[in-house]
Amino acid sequence: MQLNKQAKKIRDNNQLGEKLALAAAALLGTTAHAQSNDAEWNFSTSALGYSESDRVSAAELIFTADKAYGDAALLNLKVVLDSLTGASANGAIEQNSIQTFTRPSGKGRYAIDPNTTPLDDTFKDTRVQINASWSDNFRPDLRYTIGGNISKEYDYQSLSVNGEIAREFNQKNSTLSLGVSFASDQVSPEGDIPLAFSSMVVDQGQFANEGAYWDAFNATRIENSDSITTSELLVGWTQIVNRRMLMQFNYGYANTNGYLSDPFKVLSVVDSTGTTQDLVYENRPDSRAQHSLFALTKYHLDKSIFDISYRFITDDWDINSHTIDTHWRFLGDNNSYWEPHFRLYQQGAAEFYQPFLSQAEAVPGLASADYRLGDMTAFTVGLKYGFQLDGGDRAEIRLEYYKQTPNEANQPDGIAGLENLELYPEVDALILQFNYYF
Amino acid sequence: MSKRHRIKLILVTNLLLVLSGCSSWGVAPWDRDLLAKPEMALNSSPLDQSIDDHIYFSKEASSGGRSFAGGGCGCN
Numbered sequence: 001m002q003l004n005k006q007a008k009k010i011r012d013n014n015q016l017g018e019k020l021a022l023a024a025a026a027l028l029g030t031t032a033h034a035q036s037n038d039a040e041w042n043f044s045t046s047a048l049g050y051s052e053s054d055r056v057s058a059a060e061l062i063f064t065a066d067k068a069y070g071d072a073a074l075l076n077l078k079v080v081l082d083s084l085t086g087a088s089a090n091g092a093i094e095q096n097s098i099q100t101f102t103r104p105s106g107k108g109r110y111a112i113d114p115n116t117t118p119l120d121d122t123f124k125d126t127r128v129q130i131n132a133s134w135s136d137n138f139r140p141d142l143r144y145t146i147g148g149n150i151s152k153e154y155d156y157q158s159l160s161v162n163g164e165i166a167r168e169f170n171q172k173n174s175t176l177s178l179g180v181s182f183a184s185d186q187v188s189p190e191g192d193i194p195l196a197f198s199s200m201v202v203d204q205g206q207f208a209n210e211g212a213y214w215d216a217f218n219a220t221r222i223e224n225s226d227s228i229t230t231s232e233l234l235v236g237w238t239q240i241v242n243r244r245m246l247m248q249f250n251y252g253y254a255n256t257n258g259y260l261s262d263p264f265k266v267l268s269v270v271d272s273t274g275t276t277q278d279l280v281y282e283n284r285p286d287s288r289a290q291h292s293l294f295a296l297t298k299y300h301l302d303k304s305i306f307d308i309s310y311r312f313i314t315d316d317w318d319i320n321s322h323t324i325d326t327h328w329r330f331l332g333d334n335n336s337y338w339e340p341h342f343r344l345y346q347q348g349a350a351e352f353y354q355p356f357l358s359q360a361e362a363v364p365g366l367a368s369a370d371y372r373l374g375d376m377t378a379f380t381v382g383l384k385y386g387f388q389l390d391g392g393d394r395a396e397i398r399l400e401y402y403k404q405t406p407n408e409a410n411q412p413d414g415i416a417g418l419e420n421l422e423l424y425p426e427v428d429a430l431i432l433q434f435n436y437y438f
Numbered sequence: 439m440s441k442r443h444r445i446k447l448i449l450v451t452n453l454l455l456v457l458s459g460c461s462s463w464g465v466a467p468w469d470r471d472l473l474a475k476p477e478m479a480l481n482s483s484p485l486d487q488s489i490d491d492h493i494y495f496s497k498e499a500s501s502g503g504r505s506f507a508g509g510g511c512g513c514n
Contacts, residue, residue, distance in 0.1 A: 044485060046485040046489065048489055050493065060489065060492070062485055062488060062489070064484075064485070078488075080488075082492075127511060129511075151511055153511065156511060158508075158511065160508060162506060170464055171464060171466075171467070172467075173463060173464025173465065174463075174464070179506070181506045181508065183508045230507075230508040232502070232506050232507060232508060234502075234505070234506060238480065239463055239464075240463065240464050240465055240473060241463045241464075242463070242464075242465060243465050243469045243470070243471075243472055243473070244472055244473075246473060246478070246480070248480055249452070250503060250504065251449075252502050252503055252506070252507065254502055254506070254507040254508065256508075290500070290502070290507060292500075292502050292503035292507065293449065293503070294503035294504050295452075296480065296504070298478060298480070300472040300473070300475075300478055305477055305478065309504070311500075311503040311504070312503075313500035313501075313502070313503060315500070317499075319499045319500060321498070321499065321500035323500075323503070329477060337477075345494070345498060347498060347499055347500060350499065372497060372498060372499055373499050376498075378497070378498065384486075396483075398486065402493070402497075404497065404498075427497070429493075429497075431489075431493065433485075433486070433489060435485050435486070
């Protein structure tokens with residue numbers, strides 16, 4: 001009882017140090033636990049398999065741990081491991097004849113059959129990511145969160161810090177939040193960073209010896225690594241509408257600077273018959289500013305929960321996108337539920353997106369044939385089932401199908417010889433995920 | 439009306455709607471039985487959200503909005 005009083009006093013004082021002391025007391029097994037919500041660690045884990053037809057396959061494992069200290073403070077830790085293998089479009093267009101490309105490392109080549117989208121099948125990467133965040137109340141209506149994130153993969157690393165402050169108004173029916181995030185990334189691609197618009201050097205027997213090939217290859221490389229910095233602002237408003245309904249509105253601004261090209265992507269340079277004459281490395285702007293608007297509403301019906309969100313994003317690459325995302329959770333017996341999911345995404349092309357370059361035209365200052373920068377529509381349909389196990393642990397299984405379709409009508413005019421080629425292939429993926437909470 | 443002006447107009451209209459509605463919206467603390475359920479949290483499935491953000495970040499040109507946009511990965 002004495003300790004209970006002490007615990008309450010500590011909460012009122014809102015002193016971080018004292019809260020940690022209280023947490024330590026809880027860890028030592030004292031009775032602070034029951035009164036102060038110094039709960040046990042809560043764990044959750046997720047295993048994901050992602051597979052695109054004929055392209056990339058990925059597996060991801062997520063492990064999170066969180067623990068409450070007192071009534072308000074929360075520590076959250078997260079570790080993500082993912083592994084990627086398979087093939088990724090290299091940006092070149094398909095042809096009626098066999099095409100040969102040099103691998104990003106410069107070591108070796110790969111051949112692509114006629115009437116086949118050129119995919120580089122050497123992608124293999126493993127990534128580790130660690131996140132930590134701490135949130136607590138400054139005072140009962142004012143909450144802060146601070147967090148850090150580190151991600152490391154073979155050719156990329158990212159460090160970021162973020163902070164958010166949220167103020168509740170109107171008897172806790174409205175919340176205004178302000179968040180900032182800074183990230184510093186380093187990209188060190190296999191085979192180094194290629195010179196923009198330099199031609200891919202392909203060894204087809206034209207070199208006197210291997211040294212001559214490497215001299216030519218290295219002449220297309222500028223440096224072995226480069227950096228990217230991202231600064232973001234996120235302003236949010238959350239509103240409880242009535243007993244069943246709440247809404248959220250966000251405005252976000254993200255400013256990214258640095259090496260924003262993809263070092264592995266090329267463009268085909270074609271002649272008037274549509275035959276590829278050259279392959280050149282892409283070049284994107286070295287900065288990007290993006291504005292986003294996001295609105296979400298969530299509604300509790302008698303035996304189900306429905307949510308729908310709309311997101312609009314515009315940036316100075318001239319990409320505008322619209323996203324509608326909706327879930328409908330049907331509540332069953334014993335804490336089980338079924339949840340269908342539907343998402344629709346549409347984006348316009350970046351102003352420098354070009355599926356290929358024409359030999360007849362001057363080389364532009366910026367160009368990329370990355371299909372992800374093109375005009376496209378994508379949808380996701382999914383179904384999730386959640387249930388509770390006998391011991392109280394919970395589990396969820398989710399299956400999703402994602403399909404991306406380029407909008408050909410909005411693409412640049414083609415060249416006669418390309419009419420029978422598939423320049424804008426679709427991408428589809430299956431996602432299977434299992435979550436476990438304990 | 440230019441696109442930029444249209445966006446601004448939509449923004450301002452939405453903001454006014456939200457602000458004017460807020461004073462009469464809301465519930466008393468004892469009416470929060472449904473809102474207090476974990477599945478009514480704004481981000482009630484953080485694992486799914488994290489995975490979706492990662493997938494869409496690597497397949498589409500826009501990211502963020504709901505949370506920060508930066509992906510922290512090469513994601514080729």
